Amino acid sequence: MPWHPFLAWLFGGVGVLYALSGAGYFGLLLRGDERLGRAAHWALLWALALHFLFLISVALFAHGTILWSIDELLRWGSWGVAFSYVLTLQFKRRGDPKRLRALGAFVLPLVLLFFLVAGPPRGVEVPERFRSLLRLIHIASNALGLAAFAVAFATSIAYLFAERALRRKQARTSLSRLPPLDTLDAMALRMVWLGFPLLTIGAVTGAFWAMRLDPNSPPIGWNQAMALIEWVLFGVLLLLRVVAGWRGRRAAWGTLLGFLVGCAVLVGYAIRSGPR
């Protein structure tokens, strides 16, 4: 089914606004020009509003069904990433807001990537078997978990770059405009703490739903195995942070690894044939 022109327009508008916002944040990071940061922030706020309208419109065209496919997960997930970032900016009482904004240069590319990969809705017929509360909870918690892990991922990348620059005594690079290392580390930890329970709920509900859908299907396939690895990685990471005091560089690498495995799960679902 072709896209509805209204949805196509919305999709394009949101994509352009996210791209503009990302470019503005990059400008802030590279040149330190606060005006670019402010413009980027406004573009992001508009993108968020338009993105939400897009999500609601998609749901209306699907007769009120939301979160019924992997594309939907990415669509809501990308909105969640942008929304969590804005919330972080809004409610971060301490620290320099300009430096927090510079972090947008790492967050926005992820938002745009997820949004574009999800693409516009391919069709609005939702198979009856997908209209299930269990599946809704499964995808919603995974979308929120994805958003939290994506922010943790972006923050960890920023941490690794900033830490490397400091170690190499390159104190006057654009990376010095990022938030301090301890802020980045704490933000990544908070996001992993937030994402892990959501991932757990997603995994449990996913397993139940799969069993209900097809009791004869094998208990664990490639995607489930990767999801399990992701869950174990984040679980171990949290454990090591608490018990062994992991932080900084090694915690950032752990977050990166966990998130990439999570992406592999998404890719696995995306390339699977049939409704996603």
Add this chain to the structure above:
Amino acid sequence: MKEFFVLGLSHHTAPLEIRERLALPPLALPEALAGLRQEANLKEALLLSTCNRVELYAVAQDDGGKNHARRWMEERARPAEIFQALYLREGKEAIRHAFRVASSLDSMVVGEPQILGQIKEAYRAAESNGAIGPVLRRVFTQAFAVARRVRRETAIASGSVSVSSVACDLAGQIFESMQGKRVLLIGAGKMAEAAARKLAQGGAKLFVLNRSLARAAELAARYGGEPRGFSELESELKLADIAISSTASTRFVVEYEAMREIVRERRYRPLFLIDIAVPRDVDPRVGALEGVFLYDIDDLRRVAEDNLLLRRKEAEAAEKIIEQEVASFERASRESSLKPIFGAIDAHVRKIIRQELEEVFGHKKSIEAKDIDRAIERAASKLLHPIFVELRRAAENGNIGWVTMVPRLFGISTKEIEKESTQKDPEPPPPLQKA
């Protein structure tokens, strides 16, 4: 703006010995300013006295004012020495100078933030002395705005240029806040002390470790910190967030093997290690350990020099801003100097028209068309008479510029003049009628 001038000396023209002879303590400023104003007969005056400059920004009543002010300055130092060092800038040059000084482009360390505060203080002192008038108010209000613009639009004030400030900036790239952070000062050098003081001002808790416990206690007391014996070095390093080392030791005080163990026990908590000592106190291999950020004196100096270089580069952009602002200030000044002339012309024209209207209609109960013609004629004659008289005089003196300019003032084109000359001979203006 020609009457506005700057007279003074700065680090560019005078060594410290001369500057300090002329410098005025803040408490002595009001009295000096009052004396100077009286002696030099200055309409407005502001005295700026910092460690790098002593300058008088003033508006003179007459030409003698500048000479009196110069003499006043020379008397305060040895005239022979100060003569070469003093500079006088007037009008546009003086405005540019004020803008550059406020924007910290004329400072010893370009982009340093203190100068703006010092000028504001001097301005307040002059204002409370009644020495600020319309000229200085406009110049300095604009100078403060220009300084803000320069800071906003360039990176002139970015990055620290002193070793101790660089250390604090770097700490700010690792830790969000100094509040509650433990700063360990190992040994005591001036630079280390300055860095520790800045960190303590940010809310960090200072621990001073010295071979002499008495010296450690003395230093700790000064900054509200705690003294420690040298034997506690390892246990303190396990707890510290920032450690600044500057001992006179000829061998490493912080060794690699010991530090590797300390890092493990710290559970990879970040430690910013600043080694200001020469020879170095910290084994350079320590910098490779996880969670340790080691900067020695050369690293800090390099950052400071990079910052200074960047500021100089940014100064070029700032100079362009200054030029724009000087030009727009001059334009605004010219426009504002025309205001009273516009006002006077406007009042004059209105007064004449009102007088003539009252004269013609004042005692009449009804208005007739011929009365309106008469009123127009009377008002036009009265308004145009002095212009025609001046034009005739200008033509007699060969001042053609005037003759061609006046029709332009009334929006009369050359074509209209030509048309008029072909129709009839120009008539002399009607005689001025007595009201």
